[in-house]
Amino acid sequence: MSTISEVKQKALLAKQAAALTSQVTTEQKNEALIAMADALIANADDIIAANAIDLETGRNNGTSESLLDRLALNHARIEGIAEGLRQIVALEDPVGEQLAQFTRPNGLSITQIRVPLGVIGMIYEARPNVTVDATGLCLKTGNTVVLRGGSAAIASNRKIVEIMRSALSSTALPADAIQLIEDSDRASVNEMLKANGLLDVVIPRGGASLIRTVVENATVPVIETGAGIxxxxxxxxxxxxxxxxxxxxxxxxxxxxxxxxxxxxxxxxxxxxxxxxxxxxxxxxxxxxxxxxxxxxxxxxxxxxxxxxxxxxxxxxxxxxxxxxxxxxxxxxxxxxxxxxxxxxxxxxxxxxxxxxxxxxxxxxxxxxxxxxTDGFEFGFGAEIGISTQKLHARGPMGLPALTSTKYMITGNGQIRG
Amino acid sequence: MSTISEVKQKALLAKQAAALTSQVTTEQKNEALIAMADALIANADDIIAANAIDLETGRNNGTSESLLDRLALNHARIEGIAEGLRQIVALEDPVGEQLAQFTRPNGLSITQIRVPLGVIGMIYEARPNVTVDATGLCLKTGNTVVLRGGSAAIASNRKIVEIMRSALSSTALPADAIQLIEDSDRASVNEMLKANGLLDVVIPRGGASLIRTVVENATVPVIETGAGIxxxxxxxxxxxxxxxxxxxxxxxxxxxxxxxxxxxxxxxxxxxxxxxxxxxxxxxxxxxxxxxxxxxxxxxxxxxxxxxxxxxxxxxxxxxxxxxxxxxxxxxxxxxxxxxxxxxxxxxxxxxxxxxxxxxxxxxxxxxxxxxxTDGFEFGFGAEIGISTQKLHARGPMGLPALTSTKYMITGNGQIRG
CATH class of the missing domain: 3.40.309.10 (Aldehyde Dehydrogenase; Chain A, domain 2)
Structure with a gap:
């Protein structure tokens, strides 16, 4: 089954890349984001050409004009998307932040620091700008990303990811930090939802039905976003x-x-x-x-x-x-x-x-x-990966710290437990 | 099906009680914990009598001596369990803690505070001390708890919960803040795992097989604990x-x-x-x-x-x-x-x-x-609800803050979004 192998194979590449992206400096990550932004603008014509294929497919399938408008890319929109990446460069890098430091009576020194989550699975619909925004936020926090966008934008997403991966070749980040699942079958979503050990978290962005599917079927931890009454x-x-x-x-x-x-x-x-x-x-x-x-x-x-x-x-x-x-x-x-x-x-x-x-x-x-x-920009957090409507981990507009975990580092000189 | 109605009914009572327990003061919560500790000691003979039933059932079922020893309660152990509650009284209450406070250029004042998670489902095996520890930690953080212990300790757990609920009657906390699922059928576990909208989180404590069951079947958010290679x-x-x-x-x-x-x-x-x-x-x-x-x-x-x-x-x-x-x-x-x-x-x-x-x-x-x-006491956090082995929400020994969520409170004077 080719579906299984695509998700597994790409998630594994992303996991291997995560060992590297977790260790690079903030400067190296920022250089990568700028390289990606520059490359998107330099190759805007190619993106627009790929996008035209999606638009034509959509028109042939009877997609509504308002949906086609959300899908459409032009030079101004690509400039806007690239500008979004540059804004992420300006955000503070939470990775490595020291959250606690204390010494126990037995002399053990305990430090809690922020670390990347690892591999983030993004499952989303429609707009190709999410492909870039999500990638930028994940890379800035030392994570790698497995993207699974809607089939309506597949040609655009494929071209955008190709350009971003290629841009990474001149940077300290590996191209494999960005993975796109191209299989548009629903089975690839289900496989992502059960990819424990490969994906550290799945974040759905889209309508109520997508989010319900994810919550009901995922065995991988989920950050639930978006439903708002x-x-x-x-x-x-x-x-x-x-x-x-x-x-x-x-x-x-x-x-x-x-x-x-x-x-x-x-x-x-x-x-x-x-x-x-x-x-x-x-x-x-x-x-x-x-x-x-x-x-x-x-x-x-x-x-x-x-x-x-x-x-x-x-x-x-x-x-x-x-x-x-x-x-x-x-x-x-x-x-x-x-x-x-x-x-x-x-x-x-x-x-x-x-x-x-x-x-x-x-x-x-x-x-x-x-x-x-209720929005990351309005709260002053900058671009957001979504608005969490769950109570665990993060709640409300998610800034960059929501894409991190923590780790305790303990140093001793031979302490054992009595 | 009586199983369905027990979980639903008790989870609903716990949810209604959570509206109240989220609003009481630290002092009121501490009074409740002390009342529970006193009641456990005052009724130790009843607990030991109930425990004797579990031990006899265990012996008849061929339970190993080491497991029977873990299950057994005596006056000294009950004193220890009550002392555990008193130690939770001494811990700082995280609820209401202000995590961030800032004013936006438009004058909106934004405050982020810690709030209880709501209703916590505990699924655990063996030892009846978990019944008390988990209840103490959940109540101290303004949550309510739905307990589902192992069938081997059901008589002990029933008596302990009866005593703790009764102790709450003289306090500001409602007895319904503590719920015990008495149905020992596996179906009651599965129903808890799918009780979205009633349980805010499920925490499993036990062996690898229990934890796997929970992770694979839960649609409710889970805090995974314990597996350690x-x-x-x-x-x-x-x-x-x-x-x-x-x-x-x-x-x-x-x-x-x-x-x-x-x-x-x-x-x-x-x-x-x-x-x-x-x-x-x-x-x-x-x-x-x-x-x-x-x-x-x-x-x-x-x-x-x-x-x-x-x-x-x-x-x-x-x-x-x-x-x-x-x-x-x-x-x-x-x-x-x-x-x-x-x-x-x-x-x-x-x-x-x-x-x-x-x-x-x-x-x-x-x-x-x-x-x-790697242990809550050894890290200086006091009693712990478990050691999280997941990356979201909490990682490592979980102190009281791991049993809370957050909320943004925003005050304006008529601001609207442009």
Whole structure:
């Protein structure tokens, strides 16, 4: 079976390369990233030609224009992708950072340092820019990477990886630090998910179905990313204008992303006075409103929101609106339907704000700011490999330290245990 | 199916309780631990009576005396278990610790704090002391716990949990923070492993087969513990006496634990001069030697070590001995057969020591000290929930912070994303 051999063979090459990439200096890693950025720009025409094949295949398969647009590369976009690599150069290298240093009464000196994870498997869809971003982040942290992108971008990815691998030949990093699984069969994904001993972690980036597949089938450790059913709760004491601005931004500034809002919870006293005005900007932005009964009584055009609606990540211009009795009911709704991604309260009541921040169990909890800020760049971390929605290892926007592990180095002079 | 309902029902109770335990103060948690310790001692006779049932069942089932000894409880052991809880009281509470605090140019104030993981599933074998230790560590970190101990200790565990739950009634913590799965069917383990949304993490403690089952079947995040094929490399320049002491301690001080040595690697030049003397204490300690060909040429009594032997965690008085050409070959052997737990070099050569510490990929890497020190108490962390052999989240002896996650709390005054 050729599928098995491709994943195994490339993961093994990546593992062998990881022994090397874990030992190179920050300067050497930065030189490699710059060489890759330069090579992408120098070979932009080749990338655009390969991308044209993907676009034509997509058109022949009836792919939507919006998806084709996300897939399309041109000189400006390639410049942007190369610039992304240069920004990673500017980020601090976490590898080697000393996290703890202490001496035990028996004289053992114990130092804990950050080390690379090893081999990172990336499973993703659509956009070829992830191929470059993920590679840059993995190499900067001394890891190697096994990429498995969507079949829609396979020609682009193949060319991009060929250029990046070739660029490494003039650097201290081995070309084998970057591996692309070209087999588009689903079996290659499943094989990656069970490649214990070869892959140290798998990170899925894509829609809910991809992430579910990974979580349900992986025996390799996973960093779960992305699923976001985010809420904004407008409390009784919220400022109307602030509530309007935050809600509109959370829903409509970019509905396709995980940190956008799916359900607006409104305190009944606020709703009685302001619901129409609160939702007016939504309606201007062509957001479809699905409401609870109380919402429907106030907003004639609102369809009925079902249990299933509350549990859906629309990633679209659709918003559930539910009027709640109080903060307590809002907290219960979020505990029931939230995906522990980003949650917001708009209130002038400091006690309620504190209670919300303290008791909501999510990666990011906001008081009087849009959930759209849950993002590596917005947090000041730079490019991110994803936004973790799990509780182990890393939670929220993942900076470079999320791509590292740790190791204890212990020095003695003959100590034995009594 | 009653199995399904027991796990689901108890995990749900634990999840509801976790909303409460995450919010109580350190003082309240400590009061609860002390109440539990007092109650265990006050009810020691009941525990011993329940334990007698387990011991009788074990005897009837032909359980070995050494296993029965590990299972047996008496007043002194119960005092020790209660003392373990009091030691957890003395440990610093990581929950609420501020890990980062910064303000973005747009005025958003971002604080990252430690929070409990939520509900921790513990799947373990044999000794009833784990029931108490794990509960103490989970409660101290604001988590709740779903315990699934071995069937051999079920009567003891049932009584211990009953006493601990009852002790909580006079405290701020709900009794439902402690749940025991009483169904001894394997199906209850499998159900825990797939209880996404109810259990936040599963931690297995036990033999290689239990850990493999958990890793292969869990869709819930897992913290892998314990498997240890640990090596000691005696370099050319090692001091003979130090090498003898460290090797004997690593192998024979307590062979049944994960941080003991399974394979001794010896530099050929050292072996030529000292192998007989190096291994003399092993033979006095009745350690069976399995050697490579070169070892067999020097040690007449050595059996042949096979590939399978190098890949086996004996947890017993058996030792593989392999003579290697140099440091490089030792590193290769460890990379091939090690489980990334604890590895040691004995050498007077600082360069070789540095290379070993730097390039070995393991939780703990030692220079001139026994691998037996990889342990929460020995590192000064206090009681541990286990020793992580994975790279994500926590690696090595896990102190209380390993039982926490993090959360970003963001405060603004109306910020929206442009």
């Amino acid at each position: 985010c809420h904004t709760f407008v409390d009784e004491s919220a400022q109307l204008q602030m509530a309007k601005d935050i809600a509109l931004n959370a829903k409509a500034q970019r509905p396709s992303v995980c940190n956008s809002m799916e359900t607006l919870l409104v305190h009944q006293a606020f709703a009685d006075k302001h619901l129409t005005e609160l939702l007016a900007p939504m309606q201007e932005a062509n957001v479809e409103i699905r409401g609870c009964e109380r919402t429907q009584a106030l907003i004639a055009t609102a369809k009925q929101a079902t249990e299933a609606d509350y549990a859906t990540e629309y990633n679209d211009y659709i918003l559930n609106v539910r009027i709640v009795d109080d903060l307590e009911q809002a907290l219960q709704h979020i505990a029931k339907y939230g995906t522990m991604h980003s949650e917001c309260i708009v209130t002038e009541n400091e006690q309620n704000a504190a209670k919300f921040l303290q008791s909501i169990d999510a990666a990011a909890v906001y008081h009087n700011a849009s959930t759209r800020f | 640990c090596h000691t490399f005696v370099d050319e320049s090692a001091q003979l006496q130090m090498a003898k002491d460290i090797a004997l301690n690593a192998k024979a001080q307590r062979p049944s634990v994960c941080n003991s040595m399974e394979t001794l690697l010896v530099h050929q030049a050292f072996a030529d001069k000292h192998l007989t003397e190096l291994l003399a204490p092993m033979q006095e300690a009745n350690v069976e030697i399995r050697g490579c060909e070169r070892t067999q040429a020097l040690i007449a009594t050595a059996k042949q070590a096979t590939e399978a032997d190098y890949a086996t965690e004996y947890n017993d008085y058996i030792l593989n001995v392999r003579i290697v050409d140099d440091l490089e070959q030792a590193l290769q052997h460890i990379a091939k057969y090690g489980t990334m737990h604890s590895e040691c070099i004995v050498t007077e050569n600082e360069q070789n020591a540095a290379k070993f510490l730097q390039s070995i990929d393991a939780a703990a890497v030692y220079h001139n000290a026994s691998t037996r020190f």
